[in-house]
Amino acid sequence: EAQVxxxxxxxxxxxxxxxxxxxxxxxxHEYMSWYRQDPGLGLRQIYYSMNVEVTDKGDVPxxxxxxxxxxxxxxxxxxxxxxxxxxxxxxxxxxxxDSGEAFFGQGTRLTVV
Amino acid sequence: xQKVTQxxxxxxxxxxxxxxxxxxxxTRDTTYYLFWYKQPPSGELVFLIRRNSFDEQNxxxxxxxxxxxxxxxxxxxxxxxxxxxxxxxYFCALSATGGGNKLTFGTGTQLKVEL
Numbered sequence: 001e002a003q004v005x006x007x008x009x010x011x012x013x014x015x016x017x018x019x020x021x022x023x024x025x026x027x028x029h030e031y032m033s034w035y036r037q038d039p040g041l042g043l044r045q046i047y048y049s050m051n052v053e054v055t056d057k058g059d060v061p062x063x064x065x066x067x068x069x070x071x072x073x074x075x076x077x078x079x080x081x082x083x084x085x086x087x088x089x090x091x092x093x094x095x096x097x098d099s100g101e102a103f104f105g106q107g108t109r110l111t112v113v
Numbered sequence: 114x115q116k117v118t119q120x121x122x123x124x125x126x127x128x129x130x131x132x133x134x135x136x137x138x139x140t141r142d143t144t145y146y147l148f149w150y151k152q153p154p155s156g157e158l159v160f161l162i163r164r165n166s167f168d169e170q171n172x173x174x175x176x177x178x179x180x181x182x183x184x185x186x187x188x189x190x191x192x193x194x195x196x197x198x199x200x201x202x203y204f205c206a207l208s209a210t211g212g213g214n215k216l217t218f219g220t221g222t223q224l225k226v227e228l
Protein backbone atom coordinates (compact mmCIF):
# COMPACT_ATOMS: atom_id res chain seq x y z
CA GLU A 1 0.00 0.00 0.00
CA ALA A 2 1.31 3.42 -1.01
CA GLN A 3 1.80 5.48 2.08
CA VAL A 4 3.71 8.08 4.06
CA UNK A 5 4.52 6.93 7.57
CA UNK A 6 5.35 9.24 10.42
CA UNK A 7 6.53 8.30 13.88
CA UNK A 8 5.67 8.91 16.58
CA UNK A 9 2.00 9.88 16.29
CA UNK A 10 2.01 11.60 19.67
CA UNK A 11 4.88 13.03 21.63
CA UNK A 12 5.14 15.03 24.81
CA UNK A 13 8.57 16.37 25.60
CA UNK A 14 10.30 18.99 27.71
CA UNK A 15 11.88 22.20 26.57
CA UNK A 16 15.38 21.72 25.23
CA UNK A 17 15.35 17.96 24.81
CA UNK A 18 16.34 17.08 21.26
CA UNK A 19 13.88 15.01 19.31
CA UNK A 20 13.43 13.54 15.85
CA UNK A 21 10.20 12.83 14.02
CA UNK A 22 10.70 10.26 11.32
CA UNK A 23 9.01 10.20 7.93
CA UNK A 24 9.21 7.47 5.35
CA UNK A 25 7.47 7.02 1.99
CA UNK A 26 7.28 3.91 -0.17
CA UNK A 27 6.28 5.55 -3.45
CA UNK A 28 9.76 6.47 -4.69
CA HIS A 29 8.78 10.14 -4.67
CA GLU A 30 11.49 12.73 -5.14
CA TYR A 31 9.72 15.58 -3.37
CA MET A 32 9.12 15.59 0.36
CA SER A 33 8.03 18.32 2.75
CA TRP A 34 7.28 19.02 6.37
CA TYR A 35 4.34 21.18 7.46
CA ARG A 36 3.03 22.33 10.78
CA GLN A 37 -0.65 22.94 11.42
CA ASP A 38 -1.77 25.48 13.98
CA PRO A 39 -5.31 26.67 14.77
CA GLY A 40 -6.32 29.61 12.62
CA LEU A 41 -3.16 29.40 10.53
CA GLY A 42 -3.73 26.39 8.34
CA LEU A 43 -0.66 24.42 7.33
CA ARG A 44 2.68 26.10 6.80
CA GLN A 45 5.70 24.57 5.16
CA ILE A 46 8.78 24.13 7.34
CA TYR A 47 11.29 22.52 4.95
CA TYR A 48 11.19 20.69 1.69
CA SER A 49 13.45 18.42 -0.30
CA MET A 50 13.59 17.92 -4.05
CA ASN A 51 15.89 14.92 -3.93
CA VAL A 52 18.57 13.19 -1.90
CA GLU A 53 20.88 15.75 -0.27
CA VAL A 54 18.78 18.64 -1.67
CA THR A 55 16.79 20.51 0.96
CA ASP A 56 15.57 24.08 1.36
CA LYS A 57 13.69 26.25 3.80
CA GLY A 58 9.98 26.75 3.67
CA ASP A 59 8.04 29.51 5.38
CA VAL A 60 8.76 28.66 9.02
CA PRO A 61 12.14 26.90 9.26
CA UNK A 62 13.42 28.47 12.50
CA UNK A 63 14.15 25.89 15.17
CA UNK A 64 14.04 22.92 12.80
CA UNK A 65 16.52 20.85 10.84
CA UNK A 66 16.04 18.19 8.20
CA UNK A 67 18.16 15.75 6.29
CA UNK A 68 17.63 13.63 3.19
CA UNK A 69 20.24 10.93 3.05
CA UNK A 70 17.95 8.40 1.42
CA UNK A 71 15.14 8.99 -1.01
CA UNK A 72 12.49 7.38 1.16
CA UNK A 73 13.31 9.10 4.47
CA UNK A 74 13.00 12.72 5.51
CA UNK A 75 13.35 13.17 9.29
CA UNK A 76 12.48 16.39 11.08
CA UNK A 77 14.84 17.33 13.88
CA UNK A 78 14.16 19.74 16.73
CA UNK A 79 17.53 20.37 18.36
CA UNK A 80 16.15 22.35 21.28
CA UNK A 81 12.35 22.29 21.29
CA UNK A 82 10.44 25.19 22.78
CA UNK A 83 6.75 25.49 23.73
CA UNK A 84 5.99 27.51 20.60
CA UNK A 85 6.80 24.40 18.59
CA UNK A 86 3.81 22.63 20.09
CA UNK A 87 1.85 21.78 16.97
CA UNK A 88 0.53 19.11 14.65
CA UNK A 89 3.18 18.11 12.13
CA UNK A 90 2.66 16.54 8.74
CA UNK A 91 5.14 14.99 6.36
CA UNK A 92 4.19 14.91 2.69
CA UNK A 93 5.62 13.43 -0.48
CA UNK A 94 4.91 14.08 -4.13
CA UNK A 95 6.04 12.65 -7.44
CA UNK A 96 5.78 15.76 -9.57
CA UNK A 97 6.70 18.63 -7.32
CA ASP A 98 4.56 21.72 -7.85
CA SER A 99 1.95 20.03 -9.98
CA GLY A 100 1.64 16.84 -8.09
CA GLU A 101 -0.80 15.68 -5.55
CA ALA A 102 0.85 15.59 -2.14
CA PHE A 103 0.42 12.46 -0.05
CA PHE A 104 0.40 13.19 3.66
CA GLY A 105 1.40 11.13 6.64
CA GLN A 106 -0.99 10.60 9.54
CA GLY A 107 0.42 13.52 11.49
CA THR A 108 2.47 13.86 14.68
CA ARG A 109 1.01 15.79 17.56
CA LEU A 110 3.88 17.31 19.48
CA THR A 111 3.55 18.99 22.86
CA VAL A 112 6.55 20.80 24.36
CA VAL A 113 6.21 21.65 28.05
CA UNK B 114 4.18 35.57 -2.82
CA GLN B 115 1.21 33.27 -2.79
CA LYS B 116 -1.82 33.62 -0.59
CA VAL B 117 -4.99 31.61 -0.13
CA THR B 118 -8.00 33.01 1.69
CA GLN B 119 -10.83 30.94 3.08
CA UNK B 120 -13.01 33.55 4.68
CA UNK B 121 -15.52 31.08 6.10
CA UNK B 122 -14.12 29.81 9.36
CA UNK B 123 -17.04 27.57 10.21
CA UNK B 124 -20.22 26.55 8.42
CA UNK B 125 -23.10 24.57 9.90
CA UNK B 126 -25.76 22.98 7.73
CA UNK B 127 -28.50 20.44 8.11
CA UNK B 128 -28.10 17.17 6.29
CA UNK B 129 -29.20 17.23 2.65
CA UNK B 130 -28.54 20.93 2.30
CA UNK B 131 -26.12 22.11 -0.37
CA UNK B 132 -23.09 24.01 0.84
CA UNK B 133 -20.38 26.00 -0.92
CA UNK B 134 -16.94 26.54 0.51
CA UNK B 135 -15.18 29.62 -0.81
CA UNK B 136 -11.52 29.90 -1.77
CA UNK B 137 -9.80 33.00 -3.13
CA UNK B 138 -6.14 32.92 -4.10
CA UNK B 139 -3.38 35.34 -5.01
CA THR B 140 -0.34 34.60 -7.14
CA ARG B 141 1.77 36.37 -9.74
CA ASP B 142 2.60 33.14 -11.51
CA THR B 143 0.81 32.31 -14.73
CA THR B 144 1.18 28.60 -14.16
CA TYR B 145 -0.09 27.28 -10.87
CA TYR B 146 -2.12 24.49 -9.35
CA LEU B 147 -5.03 24.57 -6.97
CA PHE B 148 -6.01 21.82 -4.59
CA TRP B 149 -8.67 20.92 -2.09
CA TYR B 150 -7.95 18.67 0.87
CA LYS B 151 -10.31 17.24 3.47
CA GLN B 152 -9.31 16.73 7.10
CA PRO B 153 -11.88 14.57 8.90
CA PRO B 154 -11.98 14.41 12.71
CA SER B 155 -9.46 11.57 12.62
CA GLY B 156 -6.88 14.12 11.49
CA GLU B 157 -5.44 12.82 8.25
CA LEU B 158 -5.37 14.94 5.10
CA VAL B 159 -7.26 13.53 2.16
CA PHE B 160 -6.68 14.82 -1.36
CA LEU B 161 -9.87 15.76 -3.19
CA ILE B 162 -8.93 17.55 -6.40
CA ARG B 163 -6.15 19.26 -8.36
CA ARG B 164 -6.72 21.88 -11.02
CA ASN B 165 -4.10 23.64 -13.14
CA SER B 166 -4.35 27.29 -14.09
CA PHE B 167 -4.97 26.55 -17.75
CA ASP B 168 -8.00 24.41 -17.17
CA GLU B 169 -11.04 26.41 -16.14
CA GLN B 170 -13.52 23.65 -16.71
CA ASN B 171 -15.71 22.96 -13.76
CA UNK B 172 -15.55 19.47 -12.37
CA UNK B 173 -18.10 17.22 -10.78
CA UNK B 174 -17.38 14.07 -8.83
CA UNK B 175 -20.47 12.56 -7.31
CA UNK B 176 -21.86 15.04 -4.80
CA UNK B 177 -18.77 17.23 -5.06
CA UNK B 178 -18.25 19.96 -7.62
CA UNK B 179 -15.64 22.64 -8.12
CA UNK B 180 -15.94 26.01 -9.80
CA UNK B 181 -12.67 27.58 -10.95
CA UNK B 182 -12.82 31.19 -12.13
CA UNK B 183 -9.54 32.89 -13.01
CA UNK B 184 -11.30 36.22 -13.48
CA UNK B 185 -12.13 36.34 -9.80
CA UNK B 186 -9.20 34.18 -8.60
CA UNK B 187 -11.58 31.78 -6.97
CA UNK B 188 -11.79 28.02 -6.70
CA UNK B 189 -14.99 27.22 -4.84
CA UNK B 190 -16.13 23.81 -3.68
CA UNK B 191 -19.76 22.75 -3.47
CA UNK B 192 -21.15 19.72 -1.71
CA UNK B 193 -24.62 18.78 -2.87
CA UNK B 194 -27.00 17.03 -0.50
CA UNK B 195 -24.54 17.14 2.38
CA UNK B 196 -24.17 14.20 4.73
CA UNK B 197 -22.93 13.88 8.28
CA UNK B 198 -19.80 12.13 6.95
CA UNK B 199 -18.92 15.35 5.14
CA UNK B 200 -18.21 16.99 8.50
CA UNK B 201 -14.54 17.94 8.37
CA UNK B 202 -12.13 20.79 7.91
CA TYR B 203 -11.60 21.59 4.26
CA PHE B 204 -8.42 23.24 3.04
CA CYS B 205 -7.83 25.00 -0.23
CA ALA B 206 -4.18 25.15 -1.34
CA LEU B 207 -2.07 26.69 -4.09
CA SER B 208 1.19 25.53 -5.64
CA ALA B 209 3.18 27.62 -8.08
CA THR B 210 5.92 26.47 -10.45
CA GLY B 211 9.42 26.57 -9.08
CA GLY B 212 8.14 26.38 -5.57
CA GLY B 213 9.67 23.04 -4.77
CA ASN B 214 6.36 21.38 -4.10
CA LYS B 215 5.35 24.05 -1.65
CA LEU B 216 1.66 24.13 -0.96
CA THR B 217 0.31 27.40 0.38
CA PHE B 218 -2.76 26.56 2.40
CA GLY B 219 -5.74 28.59 3.42
CA THR B 220 -6.75 28.59 7.04
CA GLY B 221 -9.46 26.02 6.44
CA THR B 222 -13.23 25.90 6.75
CA GLN B 223 -14.80 23.73 9.43
CA LEU B 224 -17.96 22.18 8.01
CA LYS B 225 -20.47 20.71 10.44
CA VAL B 226 -23.33 18.73 8.99
CA GLU B 227 -26.07 17.97 11.48
CA LEU B 228 -29.04 15.66 11.33
